[in-house]
Amino acid sequence: MVTFGPVGVTYSAQPTDDHDLGIAFAHEAESLGYSTLWLPGGQGNTLPAIDAVVRGTERIQVASGIIPVDVVPAPEVAQLYAELEQAAPGRFAVGLGGAHGPRPLRTLGAYLDRLDSEEPVVPAASRILAALGPGMLNLARERAAGAYPYLVTPEYVAGVRATLGPDKALAVLLAVVPGADADTAREIARQPLRFLTTVPGYRNNFLRMGFSESELASLADRLVDAVVAWGDLDTIVARVGEYHAAGADQVVLGNLGDWNGPGGWLGRFAEALLS
Numbered sequence: 001m002v003t004f005g006p007v008g009v010t011y012s013a014q015p016t017d018d019h020d021l022g023i024a025f026a027h028e029a030e031s032l033g034y035s036t037l038w039l040p041g042g043q044g045n046t047l048p049a050i051d052a053v054v055r056g057t058e059r060i061q062v063a064s065g066i067i068p069v070d071v072v073p074a075p076e077v078a079q080l081y082a083e084l085e086q087a088a089p090g091r092f093a094v095g096l097g098g099a100h101g102p103r104p105l106r107t108l109g110a111y112l113d114r115l116d117s118e119e120p121v122v123p124a125a126s127r128i129l130a131a132l133g134p135g136m137l138n139l140a141r142e143r144a145a146g147a148y149p150y151l152v153t154p155e156y157v158a159g160v161r162a163t164l165g166p167d168k169a170l171a172v173l174l175a176v177v178p179g180a181d182a183d184t185a186r187e188i189a190r191q192p193l194r195f196l197t198t199v200p201g202y203r204n205n206f207l208r209m210g211f212s213e214s215e216l217a218s219l220a221d222r223l224v225d226a227v228v229a230w231g232d233l234d235t236i237v238a239r240v241g242e243y244h245a246a247g248a249d250q251v252v253l254g255n256l257g258d259w260n261g262p263g264g265w266l267g268r269f270a271e272a273l274l275s
Contacts, residue, residue, distance in 0.1 A: 001125040002093045002145035004171050004250035005035025007240070007273045009266070010065065012040050022049055023056035030060040032270035038065035038173070038252050041098070045072050047080050054088050061091055065148060065173065065252070066130040068098030069107065074114040082120035094122055095148055097130025100201060105135045112143050128169060132205040137163045145169045150254075151193075151202060151227045154246040156209050161247030171250040172243050177230035177257045178265045185230035188256050190219045228256070237272045 011025045026037050037060050039046055039053065046064070054062045067077060077094060084092040099107035108129070115122040129140040131147040137160060140147040146169030147160060157172055164170060175192070177185040196202045197216045206216055206223065215223045229239035240251045253269060 002128055002169050004061070004093075004169055006244065006250060007034060007269075008036035008038055008061075008063070008171065008250050008252040009034045009269075010038045010040055010173070010252060010254045019049055019052035019056075022053050026053045026057045026060055026062070028266065030057050032267055033274040034060065034270060035250060036061040036063050036093070036171070036252070038063045038095070038171075040065050041067050041072075041095075043068055043071055043098075045076075047072065047076060050092065051080055051084065054084050054091055059091075061093060063093035063128065063148075063171075064095040066095040066097035069096055069111040070098055070101065074111050075118065078115060078118065078120050078122050081122045081126065092126075093145075094127045095130065096127060096144075097148075100199060104201065105139065108136070108139065109143075112139075128171065131160075132201055133208070134163070136201075141165065141168055146171070146249075148173065148252075151175065151196065152205070153209055153226050154242040156205075157243055157246040157248055169250075170248050171252055172248040173252045173254050174240065174243060175228045175254045175256050176236055177228060178236060178269075179232065180230060180257060182230075185228075186221060186224045189224045189228040189230065192256070193219050193224065233268055233272055236269070240273060 009029050011022055029037050039050055041064055050062060050064055081092060081094055101107055124143050125145050127144040128146050128148050129136060129144045131137045131140040132149055137147055141164050146164060148171045149160060150173040152172065161170055175189060177188045180188065197206065203216065211223050229236045243251045
């Protein structure tokens with residue numbers, strides 16, 4: 001069964017990236033004590049990056065956050081999982097999602113069917129689903145180790161925990177803008193939100209969480225402040241604590257700022273959250 005330590009971190013690996021950069025970041029995260037390195041998938045195939053990072057590190061768990069199921073064929077995922085289970089047992093958590101077509105539940109369900117039935121099998125206990133709405137959360141409870149939501153409030157997380165039950169894994173991706181003043185931080189945060197508020201799954205979930213159409217259209221401060229953690233170290237650490245208190249097993253720090261520039265934020269977060 002996939003289990004998560006208290007704090008993870010993301011590294012955005014693109015298919016054309018030099019894998020050495022990802023391995024170097026993973027080594028740093030590993031040495032600082034982060035439990036999991038999540039490699040966002042976007043709309044590309046980052047399986048080679050996952051393979052390189054797992055083989056290039058010693059202890060850190062590596063999770064795909066997420067593999068887009070409408071882009072990457074299930075047999076390729078299964079083959080990589082089998083190879084990494086031989087080379088580094090238990091260190092690859094298979095995060096799946098990205099089914100944004102007209103029938104996302106059916107699309108993801110069919111993909112899971114293939115992982116269940118075709119050799120080599122990827123067991124449900126090693127899978128985690130990017131889930132937001134009730135249908136996807138039920139699928140995560142029934143056919144995976146748990147859920148990996150993004151752009152959500154602590155109140156929403158408490159509801160997810162109730163849906164999943166106490167025994168499923170819940171890793172929450174929290175967008176973070178460290179050290180910026182309010183106007184700068186909100187503008188940085190709005191950059192991904194401008195697109196994601198138009199994606200049906202995210203848009204529906206914002207409405208489900210109580211935000212209005214006008215708040216989505218204007219990317220209102222209330223929306224930004226509710227789903228993005230920005231500010232000084234103490235402020236962000238307190239926000240992480242809110243998500244843990246709501247039921248998250250792991251809070252994944254998603255970098256929207258410059259963590260490796262002046263201030264050494266990656267190390268500062270590790271010292272504050274992991275010591």
